[in-house]
Each structure stands twice: as C-alpha cells, then as structure tokens.
Amino acid sequence: MREWMWALGLVTLWYLLAQIGIAFALGVSPEAGAWPRDLGAHLFVGGLLFMMARSVMRFALAMGVLFSAFTVSNAIKLAVLGGPVMPDDFVAAKNLFLLLEGWQLWGSVAMLALPVASLLWMFAWRQPRAWVALGGAVLAVTAVVSHPAPVVGWMDARFGDWVWNQRGNYEMRGLPLHLVQETARNLSRRAQPPQMAEVDQALSLLGAKPPGRLFKAALQHPDRAGRNVHMFVLESFWDPLPLKAAGLSADPLDPAFRKLWKAAGNARALSPVFGGYTANAEFEALCGFPVQTDAVFFEGRLRRDVPCLPRHLGEAGYRSVASHPNAAPFWNRINAYRRVGFEQYWSDRNFVLDDMNGEFLSDASLYRQVLERIGPELDGGRPLFNYVLTYFGHLDYPLNEARPPVITAATDNGLVSAYANTVYYKSRELMHFLAELRRRDPDAIVVLFGDHLPSLGWNHGGYAESGLLAASRSEFDDAMFRTLVATPLIVIDGRRGPVRTGDLPIYALPALVLDLLGDERETMLRFAAHADDVVRVRPLPGVHFTVEGKALTVCRDGEAQIGCEASSAWVEAISVLKRDLFNGGQHALQAPDRLRRLQTVELEVEELGSDGLDDGIANETDNDV
Structure with missing residues (x-):
C-alpha cells in the first residue's frame, strides 16, 4: 500500500x-x-x-x-x-x-x-x-x-x-x-468509400457538369493552348507590413513585387493551413480539392493515381517537373508526386547545395538551377509544367553571411525581425528570377503564392501583438479566420500581365490555369472551383468560411448558424467526391462516360421510336446497376 x-x-x-x-x-x-x-x-x-x-x-x-x-x-x-x-x-x-x-x-x-x-x-x-x-x-x-x-x-x-x-x-x-x-x-470515420449513388448525388448538388468556368473570357483565346505553365509555391511567404506593433524600420517586400501585386489587385491565396503542413497547400494547388482535416493529405489519404493538374496537362502533351530541395520522401512526396502525374521530381539530391541559409537552400540558388535545367525547353518542343516549391523561409528564418539583416523591429519578438529580413531577401530573389523568366518565356502562365503564414512565436506571437490574430482560436472574430490563411497571390497571363483574381482558395488555381490555357476538356479539376463564380468557400478543420465580395461568413461545425446551410452542404459533397477520387472507387471519373452512354441511348430511342423506348431505358438501367 x-x-x-x-x-x-x-x-x-x-x-x-x-x-x-x-x-x-x-x-x-x-x-x-x-x-x-x-x-x-x-x-x-x-x-x-x-x-x-x-x-x-x-x-x-x-x-x-x-x-x-x-x-x-x-x-x-x-x-x-x-x-x-x-x-x-x-x-x-x-x-x-x-x-x-x-x-x-x-x-x-x-x-x-x-x-x-x-x-x-x-x-x-x-x-x-x-x-x-x-x-x-x-x-x-x-x-x-x-x-x-x-x-x-x-x-x-x-x-x-x-x-x-x-x-x-x-x-x-x-x-x-x-x-x-x-x-x-x-x-x-474510416467508413467505406462512397458508392456510385452517393457520388452522383454529390455531383448533382455541385452542379458539376464539365466544363465549368472561373474566367469565361479566357476561353475565347484557344490559340494559347500549349503555353508553358510555371507554378511557384513560396515557403511561408506573407506580407509583414500589417504587423503595426512590430515597428518595422522598412517595408520588407521588394517594391517591384508591390507593384506587380497591386496590378493583380493585391489578391490573396486562401490556404488550408497555418504555420506548417505545406503539403496540404500543394495538394490543393495540384488537384483542385480542398483539405479540411488536421492531417497531411499526402501521408495516407492519397491512395489512387488521379488526373490532377500534372497528369491532365500531360495528356495534352506537357512535360511536368516538380522541384523542391528538401529530402525527397518528406511528406511522402515521392509517392504523392507520382500519383498526381509528375514525370520528374528534383529533390535535394538533384541540386548543388551551394548557397545555404542554415539547412535551407536559398531561393536564388534554387531558381538559378531550375532555370538552367528547363532553359532549353522554353524555346520550343514539348510545353512544360514547371512546379517549384521553395525551401528557404522555414522557421526559425536563418540567413547566411551574404544576407545580413537590413530591417530592424521595435518588438522584443526576435522571430518578427528575422522573418522580415527573410521576406526582404525572398521577395528580391523572386523578382530578379521572375524578370529573367518572363524575358525568356513571355507567353507563359505564371502562378505564385505563399503556402501558409509564418509562425511568429508562441500562441500567434507577433500577430497577437498587432491584433491580427488572438492567442487562441476560441477568441477569433470572423475576420481573423481569413487573416489566418491569406497569403499573397499573383497570376500572370503571359504578355497580358497580371490577372485580377480576387481572394481565391488555393484549390481553385488548377481550374484557373486551365481556363487561361483555353483547355475545355472535362476534368475533375473544376468540380470544386466552378461551384460559384462569386461565392468562394474556404474549408478548414472544423470550420469553413465563405467570401462574397467583401462579405465574410464564418460557419463553425457543430453550431447552428444562419446562412451556412448551402455552404455546409457544398463542403459535405466535396468531401464525398474527395474520398471517392483519392482513395475510393473513382466513380466520379466515370460520370462523363455514363452521361455520354445515356445520351447515346436517348438518340437511339428517338431513332427507334416509341416501340423501342422501354427496352432501351431498361437495358441502360441494367448496365448502370
């Protein structure tokens, strides 16, 4: 005892x-x-x-x-x-x-x-x-x-x-x-994958009758199909200027970036994550579906080969290459990139680690080496989907001797000043590279956005100091949920310049790219993005919000709220399709074929006349079952 x-x-x-x-x-x-x-x-x-x-x-x-x-x-x-x-x-x-x-x-x-x-x-x-x-x-x-x-x-x-x-x-x-x-x-929650009837119901609720459109005007230029596409996911890239309490000595962002971003309407990408889990932002940008769980989708929920953006473009003759100078298997990227359709993946073992900030390869070196590899392909031949995920910018924002701090902060939070200096160099290295890329590939579509906000100290540290976020999510007002996930977004339509997208969930980017290319093929990449051209839904773990112009509606799961019925049904339908497509029977991919079969039956019925009507419908029904 x-x-x-x-x-x-x-x-x-x-x-x-x-x-x-x-x-x-x-x-x-x-x-x-x-x-x-x-x-x-x-x-x-x-x-x-x-x-x-x-x-x-x-x-x-x-x-x-x-x-x-x-x-x-x-x-x-x-x-x-x-x-x-x-x-x-x-x-x-x-x-x-x-x-x-x-x-x-x-x-x-x-x-x-x-x-x-x-x-x-x-x-x-x-x-x-x-x-x-x-x-x-x-x-x-x-x-x-x-x-x-x-x-x-x-x-x-x-x-x-x-x-x-x-x-x-x-x-x-x-x-x-x-x-x-x-x-x-x-x-x-480990239920059986959805069956055909459940998938059809979800497709019907979404109005998913391809092709859907985000920017209908772009489809008036089919001659642009085949242009190169460059997508840059920028590690922890965000605008620190709203940190008023930090007392930053200067604007960290390159003036050239400010000018370009302003031309794009100061648009923002709405990410599924804060402070980490970059792979979820990647999944959305590549596959066109939102992530709404507090887990990495690449790590166990992506179990099927799927026609995400790399594979969809590959079917049109594109070569797709992913570059990220981190350990290749991190977040299961070797398998995930293969499943979404990349032909080649360049990881840390494929880059010369010659300009390191701590353990992170600088953006300048990464961009230079990527451009050396893809340069010969920019002038002709197969069109290219060039996907780059930067590494420099990770916590705790180290810099090497070649990048001395140039911005000071009044706050005692050392992460704020460290991050401001990181953004100073990230934005300048980006703009230097972007100028060269656009000179060499002026007709290309370029998409760049931050994967998530940076962590600036315990309990939202620097954000809480400036009133941008509360220390705990239970104290968030509605605007804070949008602040939590909004990063800079710039989309460049070749020689036409920046596109004013407005605030856009990251999962809507693949459909936008296809619209700018004039690609009207049927695709799952529009199932989520084309649900509404005005109202945009940002699902997050346990909560989602809708953006309609300047209006913001936050819907918290488990709480009855007026105005959330339609968006909640949309989130549930998207969840059904996501389970079907990425780890289920992929019934949604068969829907266009089934629709064409039904249309064929209808034509045959018209030719046969009323005598053959019952038999034709019965046979098609039996086949579907």
Whole structure:
C-alpha cells in the first residue's frame, strides 16, 4: 500500500510541476476546471504503468520520461501551430527526422527513443501482475479499435467536443482524454468509400457538369493552348507590413513585387493551413480539392493515381517537373508526386547545395538551377509544367553571411525581425528570377503564392501583438479566420500581365490555369472551383468560411448558424467526391462516360421510336446497376 501511495504521489507531483512549467514557458495548459479529470486520467495511466513496474524508482523514471515527452510535444505544437497533438501526427512524426539536424534532430530522436527504452527498462518481465496489466491495456485498445463509434459518443457526451477548436478541446479535457477521444473519432470515420449513388448525388448538388468556368473570357483565346505553365509555391511567404506593433524600420517586400501585386489587385491565396503542413497547400494547388482535416493529405489519404493538374496537362502533351530541395520522401512526396502525374521530381539530391541559409537552400540558388535545367525547353518542343516549391523561409528564418539583416523591429519578438529580413531577401530573389523568366518565356502562365503564414512565436506571437490574430482560436472574430490563411497571390497571363483574381482558395488555381490555357476538356479539376463564380468557400478543420465580395461568413461545425446551410452542404459533397477520387472507387471519373452512354441511348430511342423506348431505358438501367 505504501508503494502505491508513493507511486500515485509522484504522478501528482509530476503533473502539478508539468502544468505549471508549460503554462509559464509556453502559455498553454488545460483550463482550471479540467485539472481534476486530467489528473485523474494521468493517475489511471500511472497506476497501470506501476502494475507493470519492477520498482517505485524505475516507475518514477519511466513515468516522468513518458509523460514529459507527450506533454512537451503537445505544448510545443499548441504554441507554434495553435492546435494540440492529433492521432495523425504520430504517422507524420517520421518527417521530423528528415527536416531537423544537429541538436534538434537528436532531441527529437531522444523524445521518441527514451520513453520506449524507459518502459522496457521498467517492465517487470517475470511478474504475472505486469502481464495482466499489459493484457488489460491491449484489450482496452482492441475494444476502442473494434468499436470506436460508441466510445466517441460516450466521451463526447461527458467531455464535450468543440469541433472547430481543437485547442479548446484539449483545454477542457486534458491530454490523455483528448488523445483517446480523437483517436476513437479518427477510427470511426474510416467508413467505406462512397458508392456510385452517393457520388452522383454529390455531383448533382455541385452542379458539376464539365466544363465549368472561373474566367469565361479566357476561353475565347484557344490559340494559347500549349503555353508553358510555371507554378511557384513560396515557403511561408506573407506580407509583414500589417504587423503595426512590430515597428518595422522598412517595408520588407521588394517594391517591384508591390507593384506587380497591386496590378493583380493585391489578391490573396486562401490556404488550408497555418504555420506548417505545406503539403496540404500543394495538394490543393495540384488537384483542385480542398483539405479540411488536421492531417497531411499526402501521408495516407492519397491512395489512387488521379488526373490532377500534372497528369491532365500531360495528356495534352506537357512535360511536368516538380522541384523542391528538401529530402525527397518528406511528406511522402515521392509517392504523392507520382500519383498526381509528375514525370520528374528534383529533390535535394538533384541540386548543388551551394548557397545555404542554415539547412535551407536559398531561393536564388534554387531558381538559378531550375532555370538552367528547363532553359532549353522554353524555346520550343514539348510545353512544360514547371512546379517549384521553395525551401528557404522555414522557421526559425536563418540567413547566411551574404544576407545580413537590413530591417530592424521595435518588438522584443526576435522571430518578427528575422522573418522580415527573410521576406526582404525572398521577395528580391523572386523578382530578379521572375524578370529573367518572363524575358525568356513571355507567353507563359505564371502562378505564385505563399503556402501558409509564418509562425511568429508562441500562441500567434507577433500577430497577437498587432491584433491580427488572438492567442487562441476560441477568441477569433470572423475576420481573423481569413487573416489566418491569406497569403499573397499573383497570376500572370503571359504578355497580358497580371490577372485580377480576387481572394481565391488555393484549390481553385488548377481550374484557373486551365481556363487561361483555353483547355475545355472535362476534368475533375473544376468540380470544386466552378461551384460559384462569386461565392468562394474556404474549408478548414472544423470550420469553413465563405467570401462574397467583401462579405465574410464564418460557419463553425457543430453550431447552428444562419446562412451556412448551402455552404455546409457544398463542403459535405466535396468531401464525398474527395474520398471517392483519392482513395475510393473513382466513380466520379466515370460520370462523363455514363452521361455520354445515356445520351447515346436517348438518340437511339428517338431513332427507334416509341416501340423501342422501354427496352432501351431498361437495358441502360441494367448496365448502370
């Protein structure tokens, strides 16, 4: 009994010190009312671990290492990205080892290896009680995996579910309950892919009768088909000038970029992510469908070969090349790029790493090397889809000696001044390259946009200082949701110059490119983009908003709101098609063929006359079934 008191007392002491520590250092912790249930969950897990332990001492060390690894990782993600650890993060965690180096890499390895090693060291291999406890844990996990829906219903009823605010969920549940509840929810959503009838219903709701159009005027110029297309996804590229409280000494953006952006109407791309998960912005830009989950779509939801923009253009004779000077398998890009139709992928192993800012290749070097590779193809031959994802611009915004800081800030937030100087060089290197590219390829379509906003400190740091964002999503007003995801967007239509697109969700870009090319072929790339030429919907995890001119309507999942019915139905229909196309039966791709068959039957019926009417319809119906 005394040993149990010691063990549970150590858990309680660790819990109090850990919550005080992360609250002081990172400004995150469960709300006061959640502490009793969160402590109770830790005591339960701790008791289970103690049953497996050889001694109090070994238990204390293993418990401290295990609980600390989860708590610190969760607190860092909350502070940097605004949301807690989610089940999909465990699948994506391996990517950290490809991104980090030095002490950060070894720290991440230790965060994973030490808990496992300490549990093995703690386990009482010869004690029956240890195996009974382990068996009980395995049975509990098996029950959740086998029947996740009842677990979700029971936990939602007792601990709540703030659909659009996962940070709020963590704060009112605590970490162990949050992980169990969201893991069960994740498992319960693994439904069967949608069937043909469900897909047809979604297509009908969207009015998806290809070809749809965003810019109808562009289709009046079919002679432009075959022009090269250059798409540049700019890492963490954003305009820092609205950070009024930062007191920046100068405008970080190159004046030439300002002028070009103004000619494009100061348009903004509406990204699916903030501060990270670049691959989700990529997926939208390449495949024309929105991402609305807090997970990387490339990492497990893209399971089929699909006619995304690279493959669609490839069918028209284009050569498609992707360039990104990061480790090739990061975010599963090797497989993802192949599935969406790229012919070639140039990663870090294909570039000379000659101009590094920390571990990131400079944009100037990347652009120069890409232009050297594609240069011979710009003057004729096969048309080219040149897709470039930059690497320079990642947190914590390092610069090398050739790029000394030129902008100062009045704020104590060092990330703000570091980022301002990063943008200073990124924008100038971009404009220098863009001038050369347009000189050599004046008729090309050029698309460039920021993948997401930069992280500027714990709990939206620099943004909160200037009132652009609140520290927590639960405190966001409607305008903040748009601010959270809006980055600069410029689309150049060859010699005609910048296109005034207005604020545009990234998933609408593929359809825009096709319209500018005069490409009227039937394609899934217009299913989402052409739903409405005026109202644009930006789905996000647990929330979506619509933009109609200057009007903004934010719809939070799980809350009844006036004016959200149509957009919510649209989001659900898009979700059905996305599951069908990217990891299902791809029934939506068969829809045009089925429509043509039905039209053929109608013509045959007209020729046969009324006598053949019933047989013709019956046969076609049987074939569809």
